[in-house]
Amino acid sequence: MSLRPLHLLAAVVVALAPLLQALPPASANGALIAALSEQTRVPNLVSGVILHTRLYDTVAEVVVFTLASMGVVWMLSAERPQTSIQGLDDPAVLVLCRLGATVSALVAVELALRGHLSPGGGFAAGVSGGTALALLLIVRSRSGAAPPSAATARSVAADELVEKLAVLLFILLAFLSLEGLNLPEGSFGALESGGWIPILNALMAVKVTLGSWTMVQLFIRYRGLL
DSSP states (O other): OOSHHHHHHHHHHHHHGGGGSOOOOHHHHHHHHHHHHHHHOOSOHHHHIIIIITHHHHHHHHHHHHHHHHHHHHHHTTSOOOSEEOOOOOHHHHHHHHHHHHHHHHHHHHHHHHTTTSSOOHHHHHHHHHHHHHHHHHHHOOSEEOOOHHHHHHHHHHHHHHHHHHHHHHHHHHHHHHTTOOOOOOSTTSTTOSTTHHHHHHHHHHHHHHHHHHHHHHHHHHHOOO
8 A cells, every 4th residue: 555645644734724723913013023122123024034033044954955956967967068059939929028127126126125125135136146047047058059068167257256255254244243243223114224134135145146046047058957
C-alpha cells in the first residue's frame, strides 16, 4: 500500500491546523501595534519588524538568497552555453513584455523607496525589479544566435559584484543598527523616517533584483529557458 496519500493528508492537516485556531480580539493587539509603531517609527509595521525588530532573521534571509544565487552560478559553471536561444517573436507579446517590464520597474522603485511607509518592502521590490529585467531579457532573446559567452560572463560578473557589495553594505548597516548606532528617527510618516530602515529596504531591493537577474540570465544562457 502506497503511503503517499497519507503523507498528503498529513501535510494538508498541518497546513490547515492554524486556521482552526481563533484569532485574538482586535483590542488585544492595539497595545502591541502602538509599541511597534513607537519603536520602529514607520507606518508599515511589516517593514519595521523585518528591518528592525527581527533584523537578525532578515540578515540570515539575505545571506541565504545570496547563497542560492552563488549556487546557480556554480551549478551551471561546468555546462556548455547554448549556441542559439528560441525567444518570443510575436509582436503583441513583445509589446506586452515591454509594457509589463515598465510597470514592474516603476513598482520596484516605488516599493524600494517607500516600502517603509506603505505596503511593500525590499523583497517585494526585488521581485518586481527582477521581473522587469527578466521581461526585457525575453524581449531581447528572439530567435537567433545567443550573445557571446565573454559578454555574458562580463555581465554576470558585474551583476554579482554589485550584488555582493549590496549584501556587505546591508550586513554592515544591520550591524550598526543592532549595536544601537541609529540615524535620526525623523518625523513619523516622512520618507526619511525610521533610521536605517529606508536604506536597508533599498539595499535589499537592489540585492534581490540583481540576484534574480543573474539567475534568470544564466538559466537562459545555459539552458535556453525563457
